[in-house]
Amino acid sequence: MGTRVSNSLSVAPPHKKAPPWLWPLLWGVLLLVSVVAMPIAESLFRWIEPDARQVIYDRAELYVLLGRHLFVVGIAAVVTIIVGVAAGIAVTRRWGGDFLPLVAQLASLGQTFPPVAVLALAVPVLGFGTLPIIVALMLYGLLPIVRNTLAGLQGVEGEIKMAAHAMGMTPTQILRQVELPLAAPVILAGIRTSVTINIATAALGATVGASNLGDPIISGIVNGNMAYVLQGALTIALLALTVDSLFELLQRQLRSRISDS
Amino acid sequence: MIELSHVSKRFGDETAVDDISFRVPKGKFCALVGTSGCGKSTTLRMINRLIEHSEGDIILDGQAIDVYDPVKLRRRIGYVIQHTGLFPHWTVARNIGLVPRLLKWSAADVQSRVAELMHLLSLPVDEFAHKYPHQLSGGQAQRVGVARALAADPDILLMDEPFGALDPITREKLQDELAKLQSRLHKTVLFVTHDMDEALKLADHLVVMREGRIVQQGSPLGLLQNPVDPFVESLLGGLERGLKQASLTRVKDHMTSMGPTLPAQSRIPGTFSLRQALSMMLRDHSDRLTVVDQHDVPVGELSLRRIIKEAQLDNGNPRE
Numbered sequence: 001m002g003t004r005v006s007n008s009l010s011v012a013p014p015h016k017k018a019p020p021w022l023w024p025l026l027w028g029v030l031l032l033v034s035v036v037a038m039p040i041a042e043s044l045f046r047w048i049e050p051d052a053r054q055v056i057y058d059r060a061e062l063y064v065l066l067g068r069h070l071f072v073v074g075i076a077a078v079v080t081i082i083v084g085v086a087a088g089i090a091v092t093r094r095w096g097g098d099f100l101p102l103v104a105q106l107a108s109l110g111q112t113f114p115p116v117a118v119l120a121l122a123v124p125v126l127g128f129g130t131l132p133i134i135v136a137l138m139l140y141g142l143l144p145i146v147r148n149t150l151a152g153l154q155g156v157e158g159e160i161k162m163a164a165h166a167m168g169m170t171p172t173q174i175l176r177q178v179e180l181p182l183a184a185p186v187i188l189a190g191i192r193t194s195v196t197i198n199i200a201t202a203a204l205g206a207t208v209g210a211s212n213l214g215d216p217i218i219s220g221i222v223n224g225n226m227a228y229v230l231q232g233a234l235t236i237a238l239l240a241l242t243v244d245s246l247f248e249l250l251q252r253q254l255r256s257r258i259s260d261s
Numbered sequence: 262m263i264e265l266s267h268v269s270k271r272f273g274d275e276t277a278v279d280d281i282s283f284r285v286p287k288g289k290f291c292a293l294v295g296t297s298g299c300g301k302s303t304t305l306r307m308i309n310r311l312i313e314h315s316e317g318d319i320i321l322d323g324q325a326i327d328v329y330d331p332v333k334l335r336r337r338i339g340y341v342i343q344h345t346g347l348f349p350h351w352t353v354a355r356n357i358g359l360v361p362r363l364l365k366w367s368a369a370d371v372q373s374r375v376a377e378l379m380h381l382l383s384l385p386v387d388e389f390a391h392k393y394p395h396q397l398s399g400g401q402a403q404r405v406g407v408a409r410a411l412a413a414d415p416d417i418l419l420m421d422e423p424f425g426a427l428d429p430i431t432r433e434k435l436q437d438e439l440a441k442l443q444s445r446l447h448k449t450v451l452f453v454t455h456d457m458d459e460a461l462k463l464a465d466h467l468v469v470m471r472e473g474r475i476v477q478q479g480s481p482l483g484l485l486q487n488p489v490d491p492f493v494e495s496l497l498g499g500l501e502r503g504l505k506q507a508s509l510t511r512v513k514d515h516m517t518s519m520g521p522t523l524p525a526q527s528r529i530p531g532t533f534s535l536r537q538a539l540s541m542m543l544r545d546h547s548d549r550l551t552v553v554d555q556h557d558v559p560v561g562e563l564s565l566r567r568i569i570k571e572a573q574l575d576n577g578n579p580r581e
Contacts, residue, residue, distance in 0.1 A: 163346025166311055167359050167409070168336030181350050 020249050027242040034235050035062040045227035055227040057216040062235055069212035069239065072130060072202050076137035077195050084142050084194075085187060088149025089175065100150075107146035110139040115201050123208050133205030140201055141194035148190025152183025185254050192247035199240045203232070213239070262287045263308060263417060263451060268317035270303055277303045279473040280317070285466065287416070288447035292464035294457055294496065300473040301453045305419050308451065309338045321417065336360055339410030339418040339448070343425045345402045347394040353379075353405050354390040360413040378408040381442070400431035407439070411446075418448045424459065436462055457496050461485070461505055469493050481509055507568070508536035515568065516552040516561035528553045531560065535568055 038056060045055040084107075090096040091103045115136045122132035156179050164174045180187075203214030213236050220228030263285040270278040278300040285291040293301040306312040308319055310331040319326045326334060347356050357378055358371040366374070379386050382404040394402055403423060410418060424432040440463055443450060454460050460467055461481045468478040477489045485506040488494040498505055513531030527545045529538055531552050538550055548565040 157346075159342065159344050159346045160348060162311065163340070163342060164348070166309055166335055166340040166342075166346075168332050168334075168363055169359075170332055173363070178348055182348075 020252055023245040024242060024249055027238055027245055031066075031235070031238040031242050034231075034238055035066050038062055038231055045230070048230065049225055049227040052225050052227060055225070057219065057228045057231050059219065060211065060215065062213070062216075062231070065211065065213045065215055066235065066239065068130075068210075069199070069202055069214075069236075072134055072205060072210060072212060073137065073195065073198050076134050076141060076198055076202075077191070079134075080138050080141045080145055080194060081191055083138075084145030084190075085149050088146050088153060088187075089180075092150065092153045093171070103146060104150065107143040111143040113139065115140050115204055119204060119208050128209035130205065130210040132208050133202060133210045136204070137198045137202060141198045144190040144193040144197070145187070146190075148186050148193075149183070152186030152190075153179055155186065156182045185251060188247065188251050188254060192244065192251070195247070196240055196244050199243060200236060203236055262320075262322055263291075263449060264318075264320040265304070265308075266318050266320070268304070268307065268314050268319060270300070270307060270312065271315045277473055278307070278314075281470070281473075281475045282317075283466075283468050283475065283478055285449050285451055287449050289465045290443055290450045290452065290463055291466040291468060292452045292454060292460035293468050293470060294454060294460045295470035296455060296496075299470040301470050302421050304470070305421050305451060305453050308417075308419060309335045309340060311335075336363055336413060337415050337417070339412075339415040341403075341406050341410045341418070341420040341423040343422045345394070345406035347402060347405055347409070349394050352391050352393060353384070353397070354386075356394070356405055357408045357412055359409060364413055374412060375408075378411055381411075382408045382438070384408070398431075399427050400435060403427065403435060407442075411448075416449055418450045420450065420452045422454055423452075425454070425456070432459075439463060457498065458505070461509060469496060482506065485509070504536050504539070507539060508534045510535045512538050512550075512552055512563055513561070516563045517567065518561045519559070526551050528557070528559070529563070530555065538563055539565075539568065 042056055049055050087103050087107075091100040118136035118139055119132055122135050126132045126135065160178065160182070161174060164178045169177070202212060203217055205212050206214030206218040213232055216228040216232030216235075220226060220230075220232065265284070266282045267280050268278060268282070269276065269280050281300075281304065283291070293304060295301050303312055307314040308321070308326070310326060310329075321329075321334075321338075348359075351359075354372075354375050357375045361371045361374055375390070376386050379389060384401065384404055389397075389401070389405075394405070397405065406423065410420075424435050427435065436459060443463075452460070452463060464481060466478065467481055467484050469476045469484070471492055477484060477493050484493065485497060485502055488497055488502075494502070511531065512529055512533050512535060515535065516531065526547055527541055527550050529541055529550045529552055531554060541550060542548060542565060550563045551559050552561040552563055554560050
């Protein structure tokens with residue numbers, strides 16, 4: 001039995017595949033080109049909106065808007081990840097088990113609440129600007145993270161946790177060395193969903209005065225200028241694709257480290 | 262030494278373990294046998310405090326386990342389970358080195374201990390150290406499980422049906438290796454199994470449990486010769502009991518010693534069991550076998566009549 005090898009991975013056929021970093025690189029370059037060199041495509045947008053006075057959005061540089069967009073999504077993501085993962089961990093501990101149904105329900109409630117409604121409710125309290133949109137994104141992005149953290153932690157086999165206990169690991173050691181690493185791919189998938197959705201949702205911020213990549217879209221709708229709408233939408237789509245493919249890369253690396261057949 | 266006196270465990274109204282007492286002297290191998298749900302695994306887990314007992318005393322090396330910090334207690338006790346419970350995201354070497362690292366051994370000490378254990382369990386370091394559990398066969402994974410349990414050189418080893426999920430050939434091989442390992446390491450072992458053959462083969466002392474109680478305990482031969490009730494008898498294989506007894510007795514203890522000149526007949530090493538001798542007789546249609554030593558030199562003879570007569574003698578005065 002000493003020589004038996006049951007590893008199908010090691011005998012994968014020599015198959016040329018695109019390197020995994022190709023997609024994030026491609027989308028990233030396209031995104032950069034679109035935020036710094038949109039005017040190049042002026043004739044295309046002119047063809048779409050032949051009657052408009054202006055077809056290239058120029059009230060702000062797109063890369064500035066991109067920066068603000070990333071800032072909003074980033075802040076919301078950091079807070080949601082910390083809160084969501086912490087909540088998921090807390091309610092899967094023995095002492096926090098009573099709160100499991102409550103947390104699961106609160107998180108799904110967050111997502112049934114449309115972001116527009118959150119904005120409408122948040123503006124009177126928090127005023128116009130960046131804060132209400134960050135709050136809306138946090139509420140909206142919480143569910144996928146909480147749900148996946150729960151699924152990931154609950155998916156760790158009981159026998160592995162029991163073995164960890166029996167070997168004399170403390171609960172903290174079990175969480176950090178066993179449960180979190182094994183749940184990481186599932187948690188990361190939740191973060192990916194949350195962040196990708198929020199990149200699109202953040203555009204709503206433009207309606208409450210948080211200037212970001214939603215600006216050209218809102219302004220295009222208000223002025224009936226389809227070219228503006230397209231420029232905003234295109235940039236947001238490229239940003240979403242870039243970030244999503246980066247997550248894909250990260251997940252792939254995690255999976256290759258933790259491959260349980 | 263492991264000592265349980267009047268230990269009970271209740272889950273709500275249900276009594277899983279009911280007033281059991283037994284002891285495993287230092288360096289001895291004790292098997293807890295019973296059908297599933299009889300409380301044998303619960304008993305095992307009470308010893309390393311994965312489950313807290315409700316009543317009675319569990320004493321390890323003269324100290325009640327309640328005085329130990331559970332985490333420190335567990336680091337002193339080796340534990341092996343059926344599906345190994347290896348960490349899938351850690352390599353074999355890292356899995357084995359777990360407890361020494363928890364005990365803050367230096368990296369060099371951990372590394373050399375891991376290599377030593379892999380060698381002990383016939384897992385070539387170069388081939389296996391960097392593999393992940395899912396790349397191992399069932400038998401290899403269980404060897405890693407045993408190595409992990411032995412890593413910090415605990416005096417006490419708890420094993421919960423460690424070979425239950427393996428195919429019969431691998432199981433037998435690992436049983437043989439465990440027996441060999443035990444004859445070198447002399448750990449105090451408490452071994453849970455539902456497989457009576459496994460228990461008879463490995464244990465110095467058997468504890469038979471049923472519905473949370475101990476029905477009988479004693480040496481393997483003692484149980485085979487005097488099962489207290491039909492339940493123990495059926496666990497021991499009913500009519501096959503005679504053969505099981507024969508498999509515990511070695512040929513060289515029953516042969517007639519003779520000089521090196523013997524008639525040509527089938528040869529059997531003196532270390533084989535009477536059961537194997539009987540089987541060989543049936544196969545070769547003969548009622549006599551030549552007993553040889555490890556160098557294949559004839560040292561005696563074993564006849565069918567003698568085997569039967571010895572069985573009578575054994576039953577007359579059970580050897581404890």
